[in-house]
Amino acid sequence: MGEPRDSGTGRTGSDDDGVAVARDRVENTTARGDERKALILDTALRLFERDGYEKTTMRAIAKEAGVSVGNAYYYFASKDHLIQAFYDEVSDRHVEQALAAMRPHRGLAPRLSADLHAWIDVAEPYREFAAQFVKNAVDPNSPLSPFSPESKPTRDKVIDVHRRAVLGSTAKIDREIAESLPELLWMHHMAIVLFWVYDRSADARRTRELIDRTTPIVARVIGLSRFKMVRPLFREGEKLIRDFLLPDEQ
Amino acid sequence: MGEPRDSGTGRTGSDDDGVAVARDRVENTTARGDERKALILDTALRLFERDGYEKTTMRAIAKEAGVSVGNAYYYFASKDHLIQAFYDEVSDRHVEQALAAMRPHRGLAPRLSADLHAWIDVAEPYREFAAQFVKNAVDPNSPLSPFSPESKPTRDKVIDVHRRAVLGSTAKIDREIAESLPELLWMHHMAIVLFWVYDRSADARRTRELIDRTTPIVARVIGLSRFKMVRPLFREGEKLIRDFLLPDEQ
DNA sequence: CCCCGAACTTGAACGCGTTCAAGTCGACTG
DNA sequence: CAGTCGACTTGAACGCGTTCAAGTTCGGGG
Numbered sequence: 261m262g263e264p265r266d267s268g269t270g271r272t273g274s275d276d277d278g279v280a281v282a283r284d285r286v287e288n289t290t291a292r293g294d295e296r297k298a299l300i301l302d303t304a305l306r307l308f309e310r311d312g313y314e315k316t317t318m319r320a321i322a323k324e325a326g327v328s329v330g331n332a333y334y335y336f337a338s339k340d341h342l343i344q345a346f347y348d349e350v351s352d353r354h355v356e357q358a359l360a361a362m363r364p365h366r367g368l369a370p371r372l373s374a375d376l377h378a379w380i381d382v383a384e385p386y387r388e389f390a391a392q393f394v395k396n397a398v399d400p401n402s403p404l405s406p407f408s409p410e411s412k413p414t415r416d417k418v419i420d421v422h423r424r425a426v427l428g429s430t431a432k433i434d435r436e437i438a439e440s441l442p443e444l445l446w447m448h449h450m451a452i453v454l455f456w457v458y459d460r461s462a463d464a465r466r467t468r469e470l471i472d473r474t475t476p477i478v479a480r481v482i483g484l485s486r487f488k489m490v491r492p493l494f495r496e497g498e499k500l501i502r503d504f505l506l507p508d509e510q
Numbered sequence: 511m512g513e514p515r516d517s518g519t520g521r522t523g524s525d526d527d528g529v530a531v532a533r534d535r536v537e538n539t540t541a542r543g544d545e546r547k548a549l550i551l552d553t554a555l556r557l558f559e560r561d562g563y564e565k566t567t568m569r570a571i572a573k574e575a576g577v578s579v580g581n582a583y584y585y586f587a588s589k590d591h592l593i594q595a596f597y598d599e600v601s602d603r604h605v606e607q608a609l610a611a612m613r614p615h616r617g618l619a620p621r622l623s624a625d626l627h628a629w630i631d632v633a634e635p636y637r638e639f640a641a642q643f644v645k646n647a648v649d650p651n652s653p654l655s656p657f658s659p660e661s662k663p664t665r666d667k668v669i670d671v672h673r674r675a676v677l678g679s680t681a682k683i684d685r686e687i688a689e690s691l692p693e694l695l696w697m698h699h700m701a702i703v704l705f706w707v708y709d710r711s712a713d714a715r716r717t718r719e720l721i722d723r724t725t726p727i728v729a730r731v732i733g734l735s736r737f738k739m740v741r742p743l744f745r746e747g748e749k750l751i752r753d754f755l756l757p758d759e760q
Numbered sequence: 761c762c763c764c765g766a767a768c769t770t771g772a773a774c775g776c777g778t779t780c781a782a783g784t785c786g787a788c789t790g
Numbered sequence: 791c792a793g794t795c796g797a798c799t800t801g802a803a804c805g806c807g808t809t810c811a812a813g814t815t816c817g818g819g820g
Contacts (some may be wrong), residue, residue: 290786290797318777328800330779339777391649398648398704399641407708454648455754458657466754473750480743489739493730500723504705504716540767540816568807578770580809589807 286335297335300325304342305386313343313389343393344404344411346386351414353382358421368431369479372445375425376452376471380464387456387464394457397450406450419446434485437494440501441482448478536585547585550575554592555636563593563639593643594654594661596636601664603632608671618681619729622695625675626702626721630714637706637714644707647700656700669696684735687744690751691732698728 286293303325307316318339322329336342358378362371383390396404403410422445426433433441452474456467485494536543553575557566568589572579586592608628612621633640646654653660672695676683683691702724706717735744 286797293798296798317775319775329777330801331799333778334798395645395649399645470750470754473746477743477746477750484740484743487739489737490734493727493734496723496727500720500727504720536767543768546768567805569805579807580771581769583808584768 293335296327296331300327300332300335301342301345305346308342308346308389309385313392340392340396340402340404343396347393347406347411348414350383350386351418354379355417355421357382359424362425362428366428366430367479368426368429368482369476371425371429372422372475372478373471375421376449376475377468379449379453380456380467380471383453383456384464387459390453391457394454415446418449419443422446422449431479431482432486433482434494437482437485437498440498444501445478448474543585546577546581550577550582550585551592551595555596558592558596558639559635563642590646590652590654593646597643597656597661598664600633600636601668604629605667605671607632609674612675612678616678616680617729618676618679618732619726621675621679622672622725622728623721625671626699626725627718629699629703630706630717630721633703633706634714637709640703641707644704665696668699669693672696672699681729681732682736683732684744687732687735687748690748694751695728698724 286297289297300321304316304321307321307324310316318329318332322332325332336345358375361374361378365371365374396402397406399405402408405411406415419442423442425445426438426441437444452467452471455470456464459467461467484490536547539547550571554566554571557571557574560566568579568582572582575582586595608625611624611628615621615624646652647656649655652658655661656665669692673692675695676688676691687694702717702721705720706714709717711717734740
């Protein structure tokens with residue numbers, strides 16, 4: 261998963277135009293380097309939160325962190341890569357909080373609801389600048405897209421939470437759809453995130469409402485899969501998802 | 511909601527129905543001005559097609575068109591606005607071609623299929639740089655988003671084509687969902703466009719396959735709406751859409 | 761014929777993300 | 791201790807999107 265992209269010599273030979281770029285700049289680190297990197301990231305997130313993404317310049321981040329611009333670029337390949345780091349952090353916190361929030365519930369809808377509300381809880385302080393993340397999310401040329409190989413580790417962690425939401429519930433899931441269901445739920449999750457980014461209401465009230473109203477529907481649709489009448493429809497949908505959305509899982 | 515962002519001078523006596531659009535820079539135009547604007551846009555699209563969006567600089571566009579950089583900005587408020595102009599043009603051609611392509615068919619699925627294939631036909635030459643459009647499409651802060659008020663006229667034209675796809679078919683549509691169906695189909699359309707942007711296959715073969723396989727499913731789901739068993743589900747979904755996706759339609 | 765003002769045109773300058781040649785530093789080697 | 795090596799650090803410079811003060815052009819009113 262991790263690209264070494266390591267070279268015994270220095271980093272001079274940069275004419276290999278990298279499509280597959282490592283997430284961050286450095287692989288080799290020292291204790292001091294880790295500190296520095298964390299310092300820059302923390303400073304960046306703080307400024308993003310305060311001033312928004314666009315208005316926060318790399319020069320401002322560097323200055324505030326007490327380092328040079330070039331130094332920030334030593335640790336993060338680009339300004340966008342700071343977003344990736346943000347996404348990683350939010351995802352980790354989401355995993356933890358979602359698992360805790362789901363625990364008391366057994367029904368599928370409440371568990372999904374708790375799962376998604378946990379995301380909002382964690383990400384809400386950064387809503388405004390999360391728009392930038394979504395923008396990247398959708399650019400197929402960016403290695404920062406959540407669909408990209410580079411994002412797979414983090415994405416898989418989140419999908420796994422959705423898997424646990426299903427497995428821990430009392431819902432009887434049709435075997436055929438069970439396997440790709442977590443990925444489907446991740447799509448639902450992404451749709452919610454998209455709505456949330458547009459949401460202007462205080463405390464993301466409308467997004468929370470949307471979660472409360474879509475999760476029962478999702479649960480009910482999943483439940484429907486057991487009925488004969490709609491079986492062919494689900495089978496076709498299932499195949500479609502497998503063919504088009506998950507083409508690389510071998 | 512409404513930003514003035516106006517150049518301030520008088521405007522041509524156009525019948526305004528209330529939507530103050532600042533899509534492009536100029537309102538007052540002369541014949542020569544229109545020519546110039548078209549020249550710049552054509553040059554830009556040509557270079558975008560040849561070199562891609564990012565690699566085409568405003569300086570290059572200006573130079574190639576034989577104008578100054580500042581002049582390009584007199585006609586287009588930003589580089590992104592050139593994309594908006596592109597979207598308008600593609601949409602117009604899509605409307606025309608889609609209506610012609612649907613005409614021979616009566617079934618809902620074939621009509622939808624023809625409708626969407628027409629989009630691909632028209633947009634295919636620009637697939638690579640269309641990624642940029644999608645990127646904007648998803649940024650809520652940009653007036654270029656297809657969800658934005660500024661894009662409404664163009665969006666409505668496309669939605670109307672989807673409406674005709676339904677009305678011209680033999681399908682019996684449940685009354686309750688009939689009204690917001692065109693908007694829903696537009697969402698489906700946008701999803702297809704998203705896939706298309708990621709599609710690396712020659713001639714967008716996989717996207718066309720996706721269209722061929724999703725349109726029957728869509729048609730079938732719509733047909734299901736008449737069955738009692740799933741009525742409450744549809745009713746709930748319908749309300750959801752009305753509350754969350756179309757909040758401004760009074 | 762001159763003049764006014766609105767439409768148009770210009771290119772230098774600004775701010776920003778990003779790059780890179782030229783360092784500094786500290787641990788380890790001989 | 792001098793020397794070496796690689797991790798780290800720097801800030802000037804580059805290219806790009808964008809702005810703007812200062813023009814130029816041109817139709818029409820006096």
